[in-house]
Amino acid sequence: xxxxxxxxxxxxxxxxxxxxxxxxxxxxxxxxxxxxxxxxxxxxxxxxxxxxxxxxxxxxxxxxxxxxxxxxxxxxxxxxxxxxxxxxxxxxxxxxxxxxxxxxxxxxxxxxxxxxxxxxxxxxxxxxxxxxxxxxxxxxxxxxxxxxxxxxxxxxxxxxxxxxxxxxxxxxxxxxxxxxxxxxxxxxxxxxxxxxxxxxxxxxxxxxxxxxxxxxxxxxxxxxxxxxxxxxxxxxxxxxxxxxxxxxxxxxxxxxxxxxxxxxxxxxxxxxxxxxxxxxxxxxxxxxxxxxxxxxxxxxxxxxxxxxxxxxxxxxxxxxxxxxxxxxxxxxxxxxxxxxxxx
Amino acid sequence: xxxxxxxxxxxxxxxxxxxxxxxxxxxxxxxxxxxxxxxxxxxxxxxxxxxxxxxxxxxxxxxxxxxxxxxxxxxxxxxxxxxxxxxxxxxxxxxxxxxxxxxxxxxxxxxxxxxxxxxxxxxxxxxxxxxxxxxxxxxxxxxxxxxxxxxxxxxxxxxxxxxxxxxxxxxxxxxxxxxxxxxxxxxxxxxxxxxxxxxxxxxxxxxxxxxxxxxxxxxxxxxxxxxxxxxxxxxxxxxxxxxxxxxxxxxxxxxxxxxxxxxxxxxxxxxxxxxxxxxxxxxxxxxxxxxxxxxxxxxxxxxxxxxxxxxxxxxxxxxxxxxxxxxxxxxxxxxxxxxxxxxxxxxxxxxxxxxxxxxxxxxxxxxxxxxxxxxxxxxxxxxxxxxxxxx
Numbered sequence: 001x002x003x004x005x006x007x008x009x010x011x012x013x014x015x016x017x018x019x020x021x022x023x024x025x026x027x028x029x030x031x032x033x034x035x036x037x038x039x040x041x042x043x044x045x046x047x048x049x050x051x052x053x054x055x056x057x058x059x060x061x062x063x064x065x066x067x068x069x070x071x072x073x074x075x076x077x078x079x080x081x082x083x084x085x086x087x088x089x090x091x092x093x094x095x096x097x098x099x100x101x102x103x104x105x106x107x108x109x110x111x112x113x114x115x116x117x118x119x120x121x122x123x124x125x126x127x128x129x130x131x132x133x134x135x136x137x138x139x140x141x142x143x144x145x146x147x148x149x150x151x152x153x154x155x156x157x158x159x160x161x162x163x164x165x166x167x168x169x170x171x172x173x174x175x176x177x178x179x180x181x182x183x184x185x186x187x188x189x190x191x192x193x194x195x196x197x198x199x200x201x202x203x204x205x206x207x208x209x210x211x212x213x214x215x216x217x218x219x220x221x222x223x224x225x226x227x228x229x230x231x232x233x234x235x236x237x238x239x240x241x242x243x244x245x246x247x248x249x250x251x252x253x254x255x256x257x258x259x260x261x262x263x264x265x266x267x268x269x270x271x272x273x274x275x276x277x278x279x280x281x282x283x284x285x286x287x288x289x290x291x292x293x294x295x296x297x298x299x300x301x302x303x304x305x306x307x308x309x310x311x312x313x314x315x316x317x318x319x320x321x322x323x324x325x326x327x328x329x330x331x332x333x334x335x336x337x338x339x340x341x342x343x
Numbered sequence: 344x345x346x347x348x349x350x351x352x353x354x355x356x357x358x359x360x361x362x363x364x365x366x367x368x369x370x371x372x373x374x375x376x377x378x379x380x381x382x383x384x385x386x387x388x389x390x391x392x393x394x395x396x397x398x399x400x401x402x403x404x405x406x407x408x409x410x411x412x413x414x415x416x417x418x419x420x421x422x423x424x425x426x427x428x429x430x431x432x433x434x435x436x437x438x439x440x441x442x443x444x445x446x447x448x449x450x451x452x453x454x455x456x457x458x459x460x461x462x463x464x465x466x467x468x469x470x471x472x473x474x475x476x477x478x479x480x481x482x483x484x485x486x487x488x489x490x491x492x493x494x495x496x497x498x499x500x501x502x503x504x505x506x507x508x509x510x511x512x513x514x515x516x517x518x519x520x521x522x523x524x525x526x527x528x529x530x531x532x533x534x535x536x537x538x539x540x541x542x543x544x545x546x547x548x549x550x551x552x553x554x555x556x557x558x559x560x561x562x563x564x565x566x567x568x569x570x571x572x573x574x575x576x577x578x579x580x581x582x583x584x585x586x587x588x589x590x591x592x593x594x595x596x597x598x599x600x601x602x603x604x605x606x607x608x609x610x611x612x613x614x615x616x617x618x619x620x621x622x623x624x625x626x627x628x629x630x631x632x633x634x635x636x637x638x639x640x641x642x643x644x645x646x647x648x649x650x651x652x653x654x655x656x657x658x659x660x661x662x663x664x665x666x667x668x669x670x671x672x673x674x675x676x677x678x679x680x681x682x683x684x685x686x687x688x689x690x691x692x693x694x695x696x697x698x699x700x701x702x703x704x705x706x707x708x709x710x711x712x713x714x715x716x717x718x719x720x721x722x723x724x725x726x727x728x729x730x731x732x733x734x
Contacts (some may be wrong), residue, residue: 030426032446036399040444042430045417049426097416097433098464216464223466231424319423 047095047321051236054093056108058228059237062207065194066112073121080116080166081123086153086176086189088130095224095231095321100216103130103176103187109229110210110254111191114174116166118195124162128153134184135160137177138193139293141167149177169197170276171250173293186215186256192295194250197279204246204299207239211253211261211290211312211322220257224321225312231321234310238327243305245331249298250276253290261322262289263298264313270300287313305330387413387461389435390549391469392678394457395477396449402477403443403457403469407435408549417460418445449474478614480674488611488669495610496603496665499630500658503637507654510638510645518645519703520719525595525639526699527723532602532636533692535731537562539605540685547678558686565690569594573694589653591698592644596657598695599636600664601688606633607668608684612676614669635726636661643702 029037030044044050068080088103105111116122128134132155137148142164145151153160176189192208212229213222224231241247249270253261264287271281272288276297288296302308311323388409395402401420407413414434418427427445435441449455452473460466478484510521537558544554576590640657644650672681704711 028428030428032426034448036446038426038428038444038446040428040430042428042442042444043432044426044428045415045433045443046426047417047424094464095417097414097462098460099462100464214464216460217466223460223464316423320419321424 045097048232049236052096054096054230056092056229058226058230058233059239061108061110061113061228062209062239063205064113065115065206065208067115068122078117078120079123080120081125082112082114083125083127084111084136085127086130086134086136088132088134088187094214094216094229098216098224100214101187103134103184103189105136105189105191109188109190110212111174111189113192113194113208113250115194115196117200118167118169118198120166122162122164122166126153126160126162128155128158131155133158133178134176134189135178136162136174138162138164138174139172140164140193140195147177152178166195168277169195169279170273171195171252171295171297172275173252173254173295175254175293182256185254186213188212190254192250192252194276201248201279202246204248205241206248206250208250209252211251211255211263213255213257213317213322215257222255222257222320225255225261225317226321227310227324232323234324238307238325240327240329241302242329242331243302245301247298247300247302247326250295251290251298252295253292255317256292258314258317260289260291260314261317262287262313263310265298265300265310266308267304267306268300268302268308270298273297273299302326302328304328385409385411387411387463387465388549389413389415389459389461389467390547391457391459391467392440392547393676394455394469394471396471396474397477399446399448401445401447401449401455401457403445403459404440405435405443405459406440406549407437408552410437412436414462415441415443415459416462418443419458419460419466420445420447420449421456422458451475478673484673485670488614488673489666491610491614492607492663492666492669495606495630495633495669497659497662499633500599500603500637500640500662501655503634503639504641504654504658506638507641507645510642515706516713516715518642519707519713520715521638521642521645522699522703522706523716523719524723524726525642525719526696526703527720527725528635528639528727529595529598529692529696529699529723530720531724531727531731532599533689533696535727536602536605536685536689536692539609540682540689543678543685544682548682552679554682558682558689561683561686562690562693565687566693567690569598569691569694570697573698586648587702588643588646589650591695591702592640592653592657593660594698595643595695596640596661598688598691599639599661601684601691603633603636603661604664604668605681605685605688607665607670608672608676608681609668610665611669611672611674612681614673633662635723635730643699 027039027041028044029039030046031037031049066082068082071079073079084105086105087107090102090104091099092102094100102109124136126136133152135148135151135153146162146164148162151160172193174191174193176184178184192210209227211227213225215221216223227234251263255261269284269286272283272285273281274296305328308326308328309323310326311318386409390406390408391403392406393404405415412435415429416433418425425445425447427443430442430444433441443459452475455471455474456468457471458466458468510518540558541555544552544557548554573594637658640661644654703716707713707716
């Protein structure tokens with residue numbers, strides 16, 4: 001009896017406390033919501049406030065526009081040529097420590113932001129290096145054969161050239177349209193397509209925010225939400241902007257599963273242009289609601305410097321990553337950096 | 344000599360050779376460089392075995408219960424991501440545990456779902472019905488549990504023992520009735536222990552522990568160990584200056600003691616988890632229930648001389664484990680050890696039932712089917728069932 005007892009207790013002690021001897025002594029700290037500082041001898045797992053980086057850099061994506069390779073036709077029409085390569089075997093760190101099989105256009109989620117002026121002739125050389133069929137379906141106006149729906153491009157190097165005139169003016173999504181559609185979208189085959197009006201828009205600090213999510217355990221519920229893929233990224237890497245400078249955000253909602261998403265800005269209101277198709281704002285608000293692929297342009301200026309949150313006011317989304325901070329610097333002289341817009 | 348040496352060698356060799364082949368087969372299938380079984384996808388799994396609510400913090404004990412090593416990378420409360428710390432670290436080999444500390448201003452008696460996400464993005468969850476502060480070890484609580492253990496374990500058993508003079512004076516038939524009643528009571532307790540341990544293992548242990556089979560194995564091991572040791576005690580009873588009834592009484596009290604340890608665990612854990620109303624029921628129920636355990640000890644003892652000292656000791660053996668159980672259940676609850684102790688208790692009781700039945704059979708000249716024995720057994724089960732409804 002005693003023997004049996006001691007054996008079972010011994011075994012259970014080993015099973016219950018197998019790692020008691022590996023304790024580390026070095027103290028690390030992290031900060032909680034309430035600003036409390038927590039000390040631990042272990043490892044910190046904090047995607048919210050602890051500054052961390054992953055392979056994809058949302059800060060780089062934020063202000064990166066792809067204007068294509070520019071040439072002119074004899075009649076003066078601008079031709080823009082882009083190359084987009086689809087892949088579906090990449091495993092990316094979508095949140096610190098969380099690895100997920102993303103399907104990508106040009107290696108990133110979202111794919112490159114394609115930008116052109118209304119009336120430009122676009123040639124998008126599409127190469128499918130994936131293991132499944134993929135396409136690019138652009139929202140906008142184009143011939144039926146360029147819709148990226150009925151002409152699936154084969155895996156292992158299949159090619160197609162999407163050719164159409166850029167239009168209408170606004171901000172549009174593009175995404176893969178192969179069935180099962182949901183699967184191709186949620187794995188990351190989407191990006192933003194901006195069509196500028198011929199007369200251009202007022203000079204501004206421009207940025208793109210794709211509101212997206214990841215269902216990393218395939219239960220048809222998103223485990224993570226974000227502006228530009230990485231949860232909480234702009235919270236621990238605030239977006240630096242200047243006072244009295246026009247900020248223009250092209251926002252596109254690509255969240256699946258949840259019927260709506262929204263965008264709330266702190267300490268300010270913005271002019272909102274739904275789909276960006278009209279040059280006169282429809283709303284002056286601090287809250288818009290976006291359904292799937294619903295998008296628009298937000299314009300605002302901050303008067304007071306400091307830190308301002310922006311986030312989904314569907315708080316579940318913000319507490320799972322869709323939250324960020326604008327760090328407004330007090331800069332009297334707004335130094336608008338010249339973009340290399342190929343006019 | 345030489346002849347017997349070679350034959351001994353042959354015996355050893357014939358035993359070792361098949362074993363060597365088993366080792367070779369295992370090496371061939373699983374060994375380095377083998378790709379025979381290198382197919383399929385191994386799914387990782389973690390189990391949140393325990394959640395403690397302490398000052399402004401929720402602590403989850405997480406075990407890797409899947410087939411492959413994994414990394415704990417994120418914690419959430421009610422499906423909302425929270426900053427957290429893992430001690431000692433997030434990398435878990437098979438069966439390794441880690442403590443996830445989530446700073447969180449939780450509200451008492453509200454339900455919480457604690458989630459753990461691992462490196463492949465899979466999220467595992469445990470739901471807590473009602474948050475209550477984890478018990479800290481304080482002398483006040485230790486005394487509190489000791490008092491409860493006394494009420495639940497020692498006092499009811501002692502009260503039950505007071506039936507001894509009554510049992511002593513009754514006829515042989517009625518005596519057999521009480522012995523059978525004892526066996527019925529004990530059978531109920533054994534089934535109860537098994538049910539409880541399977542329940543604890545289903546609720547808290549991962550499938551990889553094979554909960555029901557773990558319980559079955561421990562029950563059988565405990566039974567066999569006690570069966571062997573018990574027979575030794577009984578056969579040596581005379582030389583040890585024990586009478587046979589005393590030996591049987593002692594075994595019954597050890598078996599009941601193990602069972603009461605399990606009851607103590609249940610009470611301590613219930614208080615620890617904060618289901619106070621539930622634990623009040625537990626305490627009242629167990630107290631009534633346990634007076635019958637006193638009868639179980641008294642019945643065999645009634646045929647020897649009246650030995651108050653020995654009776655009191657047996658009452659203590661049967662009763663005091665409830666105190667230790669309450670301490671462990673309240674301050675250091677671990678589902679794994681609870682399952683083990685409950686199963687050991689069940690095995691111990693089965694052994695006692697066997698000894699009792701053998702004794703009744705011998706007393707009754709090999710006949711077990713008399714009305715007094717059958718009805719005693721049946722009423723034992725019934726009484727236990729009816730008192731158990733109170734729990």
